[in-house]
Amino acid sequence: xxxxxxxxxxxxxxxxxxxxxxxxxxxxxxxxxxxxxxxxxxxxxxxxxxxxxxxxxxxxxxxxxxxxxxxxxxxxxxxxxxxxxxxxxxxxxxxxxxxxxxxxxxxxxxxxxxxxxxxxxxxxxxxxxxxxxxxxxxxxxxxxxxxxxxxxxxxxxxxxxxxxxxxxxxxxxxxxxxxxxxxxxxxxxxxxxxxxxxxxxxxxxxxxxxxxxxxxxxxxxxxxxxxxxxxxxxxxxxxxxxxxxxxxxxxxxxxxxxxxxxxxxxxxxxxxxxxxxxxxxxxxxxxxxxxxxxxxxxxxxxxxxxxxxxxxxxxxxxxxxxxxxxxxxxxxxxxxxxxxxxxxxxxxxxxxxxxxxxxxxxxxxxxxxxxxxxxxxxxxxx
Numbered sequence: 001x002x003x004x005x006x007x008x009x010x011x012x013x014x015x016x017x018x019x020x021x022x023x024x025x026x027x028x029x030x031x032x033x034x035x036x037x038x039x040x041x042x043x044x045x046x047x048x049x050x051x052x053x054x055x056x057x058x059x060x061x062x063x064x065x066x067x068x069x070x071x072x073x074x075x076x077x078x079x080x081x082x083x084x085x086x087x088x089x090x091x092x093x094x095x096x097x098x099x100x101x102x103x104x105x106x107x108x109x110x111x112x113x114x115x116x117x118x119x120x121x122x123x124x125x126x127x128x129x130x131x132x133x134x135x136x137x138x139x140x141x142x143x144x145x146x147x148x149x150x151x152x153x154x155x156x157x158x159x160x161x162x163x164x165x166x167x168x169x170x171x172x173x174x175x176x177x178x179x180x181x182x183x184x185x186x187x188x189x190x191x192x193x194x195x196x197x198x199x200x201x202x203x204x205x206x207x208x209x210x211x212x213x214x215x216x217x218x219x220x221x222x223x224x225x226x227x228x229x230x231x232x233x234x235x236x237x238x239x240x241x242x243x244x245x246x247x248x249x250x251x252x253x254x255x256x257x258x259x260x261x262x263x264x265x266x267x268x269x270x271x272x273x274x275x276x277x278x279x280x281x282x283x284x285x286x287x288x289x290x291x292x293x294x295x296x297x298x299x300x301x302x303x304x305x306x307x308x309x310x311x312x313x314x315x316x317x318x319x320x321x322x323x324x325x326x327x328x329x330x331x332x333x334x335x336x337x338x339x340x341x342x343x344x345x346x347x348x349x350x351x352x353x354x355x356x357x358x359x360x361x362x363x364x365x366x367x368x369x370x371x372x373x374x375x376x377x378x379x380x381x382x
Contacts, residue, residue: 015259027125028135029187031107031151039251041153042304044102044126044239046205048157049197050138051089051096051174057201058089060134065329067091071173074195084192086137086177094142094172096163100154101136101176101180101200102126103223103306107188109150112143112166116189118175119167120146122160123188129248131256135188137177140169155306156223213318214346220309221349224248224252233346240264240282242348246273251302273297287342288335292352295332298355305356312358319354322347329354 025035048054052068059338068091077083121139128134128155142164148154165172178199181191193288205219206229214233221227226245228235237245240261246258249265252271258264261282268274274294308315316326325334328351335343335351343351 014034015250025185027105027184028107028123029123029185029190031105036326039104040302040304041125041252042103042128042306043129043225043248044104044134044156044223045227046156046219046222046229047200047203048099048205048223049200050099050101050136051163051345052091052178054099054157057197057202064122068096068174069365070197071319074193075199086139086175087196088173088175090163090171090214092172094163094165096173096174097159098138098161100124100156100158100160101178102134102203103135103156104154105119106148106150106152106154107135109146109148110139111308114323115167115169119166120161120164121175122146122148123155124313125188129257133181133184134199135177135179135181135191136180137175137188139175139177140164140173141167142166143315153306193212204227207234209256212351213322217349217353218346220306220353221245224305226352227345227349229296231345233349234344235344235346236285237285237348238282239280239286239290241345242275242286242294243268243282245348245352246294246298249305250298251304259372271301273301285342286348288337291328291343292332292336295328295351295355301330303356305352307359308353310353315350315354318350322350327354329357 004364018217025033049057068089071088071090073087074082075084092372102124104126107125108123110118110121112120112256118139119219120141120143121137122141124136126134126136130197138160143166145162145164146160148160154160163172163174169175176196178194178196179191181188205222207323208215208218209211218227222229225248227241243264244257244259247254247268250273252273254267254271258267265274266284269276269278272296310318319328320326323335325331328335
């Protein structure tokens with residue numbers, strides 16, 4: 001791998017101008033970013049580990065058939081060592097699934113070949129909730145295993161390939177990097193590296209009871225930066241929290257979240273996500289009537305959210321039980337339950353997940369073949 005930077009986690013660098021630029025730029029020095037693409041690029045909150053148990057940091061311990069360990073970490077170059085720019089994660093075998101560590105945009109898919117030692121690899125760009133830009137890199141992937149394409153948005157946990165040993169690798173493992181660039185237009189390889197396991201470990205989703213209906217929706221919302229880590233799903237969110245979630249969930253030219261609730265309200269009115277008559281103290285609990293009013297506007301602007309974490313049929317049952325309607329996405333008026341009533345934070349996340357919807361159905365069955373032309377008749381031998 002190329003020479004490395006110190007293995008400490010670097011101070012975040014905010015790049016609010018990236019999304020506000022009028023002319024297309026080359027993100028990571030590779031991917032053209034017209035304003036339409038920028039407006040659909042979603043946010044990244046909590047992260048997962050890319051292989052093995054997504055919630056457990058690989059350690060330098062003996063590995064078994066499925067558990068991954070850290071074979072090597074980030075190190076600086078010396079006179080006798082070229083250094084190392086990521087973490088090598090292995091369980092001693094190839095073929096294990098590799099997942100996206102955070103919500104991101106695919107800026108590069110490296111195909112067959114040496115590729116500067118990376119072999120087959122994928123590079124994702126992430127917009128962190130604090131305005132920082134980050135890249136994650138997944139290298140030495142198995143031939144034929146990459147299932148994402150350049151310019152595609154992928155959700156946290158989405159399978160992007162399989163563990164292999166392409167490029168500079170003498171055994172099957174995933175080479176995993178996280179980089180924090182100072183310049184979003186410079187090539188991603190020139191961005192300083194950070195300790196990827198420390199970076200992800202500090203951003204893992206909040207542990208929650210597996211038996212709770214709300215767990216997948218709260219984790220999904222954390223990964224999309226719609227709510228902060230550790231937010232209590234049973235408490236009612238404030239109106240200001242709802243405004244922030246709306247801003248992060250929808251497509252628009254705004255590049256950052258306003259620090260002031262009043263500035264945020266004004267910004268949302270400016271992009272017509274809130275009506276000019278929107279009133280109420282930002283610190284007051286959000287009401288169902290706020291959601292009923294704002295959901296159609298959000299749907300009209302378009303969303304930058306990952307697909308719902310739960311399939312439609314299961315989600316519909318939960319919506320009926322918790323909200324009184326199978327589909328708040330198409331029946332927002334059914335959420336009005338009185339002037340003082342309002343959702344819990346978990347119910348707010350459920351509504352937003354239903355608004356995000358489901359991925360398009362895949363077509364099954366063999367492709368239709370073109371009819372063959374009848375063979376020419378041969379003249380009988382004379």
